[in-house]
Amino acid sequence: MSERTPxxxxxxxxxxxRDLEGRWYAVWEERGYFHPPAGDGPEPYTIVIPPxxxxxxxxxxxxxxxxxxxxxxxxxxxxxxxxxxxPGTDHAGIATQNVVERELxxxxxxxxxxxxxxxxxxxxxxxxxxxxxxxxxxxKLGVSCDWExxxxxxxxxxxxxxREVFVRLYEEGLIYRxxxxxxxxxxxxxxxxxxxAEKHEQEGRLWTIRYPLKGDAGHLRxxxxxPETMLGDTGIAVHxxxxxxRDLVGKTxxxxxxxxxxxxxADDFVDPEFGTGAVxxxxxxxxxxxxxxxxxxxxxxxxxxxxxxxxxxxxxxxGLDRFLARKRIVAALEAEGxxxxxxxxxxxxGRCYRCDTVVEPYLSDQWFVRMGxxxxxxxxxxxxxxxxxxxxxxxxVYEHWLENVRxxxxxxxxxxxxxxxxxxxxxxxxxxxxxDPERCPECGSEGLEQDPDVLDTWFSxxxxxxxxxxxxxxxQDLATFYPTDTLVTASEILFFWVARMVxxxxxxxxKRPFTDxxxxxxxxxxxxxxxxxxxxxxxxxxxxxxxHGADALRFTLLTEAPTxxxxxxxxxxxxxxxxxxxxxWNAARFVFxxxxxxxxxxxxxxxxxxxxxxxxxxxxxxxxxxVEAVDRHFDGFRLNDAGDAVYGxxxxxxCDWAIEWAKADLDGPRGEIAREVLLGVLEAGLRxxxxxxxxxxxxxxxxxxxxxxxxxxxxxxxxxxxxRGWGFGTEADRVALMQEVISAARNLRAEHDAPPSKRVxxxxxxxxxxxxxxxxxxxxxxxxxSGASGADVRALAPAGDGYVSQVVRGGVEVAVRLADxxxxxxxxxxxxxxxxxxxxxxxxxxxxxxxEAFVQRAPAEVVARERAKLEDLExxxxxxxxxxxxxxxxx
RNA sequence: GGGCGCAUAGCUCAGCGGUUCAGAGCACCUGCCUUACAAGCAGGGGGUCGGAGGUUCGAAUCCUCCUGCGCCCACCA
Numbered sequence: 001m002s003e004r005t006p007x008x009x010x011x012x013x014x015x016x017x018r019d020l021e022g023r024w025y026a027v028w029e030e031r032g033y034f035h036p037p038a039g040d041g042p043e044p045y046t047i048v049i050p051p052x053x054x055x056x057x058x059x060x061x062x063x064x065x066x067x068x069x070x071x072x073x074x075x076x077x078x079x080x081x082x083x084x085x086x087p088g089t090d091h092a093g094i095a096t097q098n099v100v101e102r103e104l105x106x107x108x109x110x111x112x113x114x115x116x117x118x119x120x121x122x123x124x125x126x127x128x129x130x131x132x133x134x135x136x137x138x139x140k141l142g143v144s145c146d147w148e149x150x151x152x153x154x155x156x157x158x159x160x161x162x163r164e165v166f167v168r169l170y171e172e173g174l175i176y177r178x179x180x181x182x183x184x185x186x187x188x189x190x191x192x193x194x195x196x197a198e199k200h201e202q203e204g205r206l207w208t209i210r211y212p213l214k215g216d217a218g219h220l221r222x223x224x225x226x227p228e229t230m231l232g233d234t235g236i237a238v239h240x241x242x243x244x245x246r247d248l249v250g251k252t253x254x255x256x257x258x259x260x261x262x263x264x265x266a267d268d269f270v271d272p273e274f275g276t277g278a279v280x281x282x283x284x285x286x287x288x289x290x291x292x293x294x295x296x297x298x299x300x301x302x303x304x305x306x307x308x309x310x311x312x313x314x315x316x317x318x319g320l321d322r323f324l325a326r327k328r329i330v331a332a333l334e335a336e337g338x339x340x341x342x343x344x345x346x347x348x349x350g351r352c353y354r355c356d357t358v359v360e361p362y363l364s365d366q367w368f369v370r371m372g373x374x375x376x377x378x379x380x381x382x383x384x385x386x387x388x389x390x391x392x393x394x395x396x397v398y399e400h401w402l403e404n405v406r407x408x409x410x411x412x413x414x415x416x417x418x419x420x421x422x423x424x425x426x427x428x429x430x431x432x433x434x435x436d437p438e439r440c441p442e443c444g445s446e447g448l449e450q451d452p453d454v455l456d457t458w459f460s461x462x463x464x465x466x467x468x469x470x471x472x473x474x475x476q477d478l479a480t481f482y483p484t485d486t487l488v489t490a491s492e493i494l495f496f497w498v499a500r501m502v503x504x505x506x507x508x509x510x511k512r513p514f515t516d517x518x519x520x521x522x523x524x525x526x527x528x529x530x531x532x533x534x535x536x537x538x539x540x541x542x543x544x545x546x547x548h549g550a551d552a553l554r555f556t557l558l559t560e561a562p563t564x565x566x567x568x569x570x571x572x573x574x575x576x577x578x579x580x581x582x583x584x585w586n587a588a589r590f591v592f593x594x595x596x597x598x599x600x601x602x603x604x605x606x607x608x609x610x611x612x613x614x615x616x617x618x619x620x621x622x623x624x625x626x627v628e629a630v631d632r633h634f635d636g637f638r639l640n641d642a643g644d645a646v647y648g649x650x651x652x653x654x655c656d657w658a659i660e661w662a663k664a665d666l667d668g669p670r671g672e673i674a675r676e677v678l679l680g681v682l683e684a685g686l687r688x689x690x691x692x693x694x695x696x697x698x699x700x701x702x703x704x705x706x707x708x709x710x711x712x713x714x715x716x717x718x719x720x721x722x723x724r725g726w727g728f729g730t731e732a733d734r735v736a737l738m739q740e741v742i743s744a745a746r747n748l749r750a751e752h753d754a755p756p757s758k759r760v761x762x763x764x765x766x767x768x769x770x771x772x773x774x775x776x777x778x779x780x781x782x783x784x785x786s787g788a789s790g791a792d793v794r795a796l797a798p799a800g801d802g803y804v805s806q807v808v809r810g811g812v813e814v815a816v817r818l819a820d821x822x823x824x825x826x827x828x829x830x831x832x833x834x835x836x837x838x839x840x841x842x843x844x845x846x847x848x849x850x851x852e853a854f855v856q857r858a859p860a861e862v863v864a865r866e867r868a869k870l871e872d873l874e875x876x877x878x879x880x881x882x883x884x885x886x887x888x889x890x891x
Numbered sequence: 892g893g894g895c896g897c898a899u900a901g902c903u904c905a906g907c908g909g910u911u912c913a914g915a916g917c918a919c920c921u922g923c924c925u926u927a928c929a930a931g932c933a934g935g936g937g938g939u940c941g942g943a944g945g946u947u948c949g950a951a952u953c954c955u956c957c958u959g960c961g962c963c964c965a966c967c968a
Contacts, residue, residue, distance in 0.1 A: 522962095
């Protein structure tokens with residue numbers, strides 16, 4: 001054997017992610033690997049990041065989401081596609097305004113103290129700070145985003161896109177302004193979309209109140225959960241078919257406490273089965289009532305101020321908070337004996353998704369998008385499969401929402417966001433404009449006033465897949481990278497974002513924005529609770545990266561998260577990824593330690609089948625199988641399975657067996673080919689693992705001999721592995737038998753408490769001539785790996801005393817000479833158990849085969865397999881019985 | 892009120908249209924510092940696959956019902 005000078009490429013003895021992760025990211029970024037060129041070239045592959053809110057730093061949910069995206073991107077990049085991972089952030093209107101207002105509150109200030117301009121400036125400062133921090137976190141996570149293309153939803157370009165869409169929709173009549181009941185958050189002081197008003201079931205009260213009839217001794221009984229709104233009642237409604245009230249329709253009731261006359265109308269909406277069958281109509285404070293009011297010409301009387309205190313229309317209750325007013329009104333009604341019943345009642349109450357305040361249905365002027373026309377193409381796209389969902393069940397959820405879509409409230413009474421591009425001139429002309437106008441396009445008058453409201457934050461996000469690429473300009477980026485390919489996101493924003501992006505994609509581009517929607521699960525804590533700041537149960541990705549490295553974080557998150565399933569995470573779970581990285585590091589270290597200096601190994605592709613030993617063939621076959629499995633899992637977006645497949649291969653095939661086997665060959669005549677296989681498989685394994693663990697794979701890969709890297713500068717841009725198609729199935733089976741033999745020998749020793757240091761002889765009995773011949777040559781390895789002093793492969797069972805045996809399968813058994821270590825009683829019990837197990841299996845199998853229906857109806861190959869199994873079991877039992885008999889004669 | 896989903900080892904979950912499918916990781920037990928790795932190696936224990944029925948030669952796997960969780964949607968005051 002030639003000199004074994006330690007390779008200069010030797011790895012440091014200790015794996016330290018902190019040291020290497022920062023280094024490689026900078027190199028990749030500098031070399032421009034993240035920045036695919038637009039224009040002609042290889043097939044593009046695009047993912048746009050779901051832009052994180054600039055409200056704060058990234059949490060574990062982002063960690064999972066962005067890792068999935070990066071793994072997909074990295075694989076496609078290695079497959080030769082022009083992979084673009086487009087990063088960015090979202091201004092998150094209400095949410096960001098809220099956090100900045102909270103910050104101000106800590107200084108004793110309100111936004112009004114600053115004024116609109118100064119306040120918005122302050123929010124920009126916040127955005128700069130957190131936007132940078134988010135980008136920094138993403139870099140630490142190792143995601144290969146194209147930073148040159150990073151976008152923010154309020155960038156000039158994206159703002160232009162927002163205006164363009166607004167004006168188009170406005171001019172086509174798809175945007176309108178109207179006085180409607182919307183969800184009003186009294187704390188945020190703004191309208192919310194239906195999606196932003198989250199419904200929460202809660203226990204409430206249902207009061208039944210008597211409304212006297214005018215000019216009559218009788219009264220109507222009316223049920224309500226919000227008595228304070230009665231001050232705004234302008235009518236009573238009953239079902240037209242309700243016999244109880246038929247005579248009252250057209251008559252008048254008197255509003256208690258106020259004395260207002262309320263017309264009694266008949267409307268289909270009323271459910272005669274519920275409550276008393278008679279409903280008070282409060283058009284200004286309930287969406288249903290609003291529509292009833294419209295149908296019957298009942299006026300809408302607003303009794304609330306925007307901060308949810310009663311307004312002057314509430315008379316003596318003016319100025320009171322809505323809940324206090326409720327108490328007072330109930331008390332007053334009680335005093336007059338008008339409360340007939342109070343029951344507890346479970347019902348859904350809307351709450352602001354940002355501050356959890358109970359929202360108030362509130363009548364006000366807002367801007368809306370007519371959704372019906374936009375929904376059609378979006379619905380058709382999923383129905384005919386142009387857009388696919390993973391897991392598939394989300395398709396139904398998506399379609400259900402689109403089928404029942406309602407108009408979208410897009411105006412918000414806040415300051416942070418895209419100002420609504422609508423102006424009114426002194427003469428009352430209203431118009432929308434792409435550019436800030438100087439004068440009225442209709443009458444030329446100046447003194448224009450812009451609508452003070454801003455747009456819902458999603459009004460910019462829904463354009464994200466194309467606004468980020470330059471739209472409305474026809475840029476090269478847009479032509480190259482749109483439509484994007486895979487959208488990875490959480491189910492919570494399926495309506496907010498995903499469905500609307502599809503609508504916008506078809507409306508603006510005439511094409512779907514992406515092909516696959518992959519819904520990832522929610523990251524929860526060990527108890528299954530949502531990670532949240534208030535619970536303090538969140539795990540900060542930055543801490544995990546600091547402690548275990550980004551590779552460990554990524555790998556753990558991915559392999560613990562089956563597609564679309566929530567995952568419960570405990571901090572110690574990250575040891576899985578960390579340990580794996582460490583294992584890989586040491587395996588590579590071992591391989592490198594055995595490289596002669598200046599040696600130029602061949603790549604795997606250059607090896608010939610004839611040079612390879614049986615176990616090398618087994619390993620290469622396993623590699624091929626793994627590559628195929630990984631690809632299959634990727635194609636189904638089952639990244640956890642893909643990751644596990646690589647993990648299992650590298651750890652349990654490569655480290656556990658291949659390296660151990662190779663140890664015997666490295667110094668012998670087969671040393672060179674053994675090293676080439678070991679190196680080549682490591683190299684391919686690294687590429688297979690790279691999307692999951694980009695840093696450690698690069699670090700190791702860079703230290704491989706130059707010939708293996710094939711002149712490629714980085715593993716990031718190396719080729720994705722492909723199966724070689726060796727077809728070594730037979731060898732693989734034989735090697736599997738050898739592994740079973742070794743395991744059996746180890747098991748025998750352990751069962752009899754043989755000290756590992758004790759080298760005892762091993763006998764392997766193989767009935768089949770061909771198999772035996774194959775194993776004879778491996779005797780030395782069999783002995784070494786089972787801790788035996790030597791191995792004897794023969795056709796007959798060992799005759800001598802002091803042996804314990806195990807039947808591996810029919811015709812193959814293993815015996816170890818433990819001599820005085822053998823505890824006869826223990827051995828007898830063990831064999832007894834073996835026999836029983838085999839008998840049970842045999843009887844079950846025989847039962848099946850005795851069943852005529854099974855033999856006739858089951859597929860032929862299934863029956864054949866059962867027959868073979870039975871034969872094997874009978875042979876095994878025969879041997880076990882004779883082993884037991886031999887044991888008995890020893891006494 | 893409607894829709895969807897989940898219940899498999901102590902924990903987190905695989906088992907992707909049935910017949911070596913009862914698995915993985917972690918945890919646990921036993922023994923090992925075997926010159927890559929104790930963040931490791933070897934061996935091991937542990938589950939009537941939520942319950943009840945049904946279909947079938949055969950069901951953790953398909954169907955029905957029940958129980959217990961979770962999520963989404965919802966204009967019954």
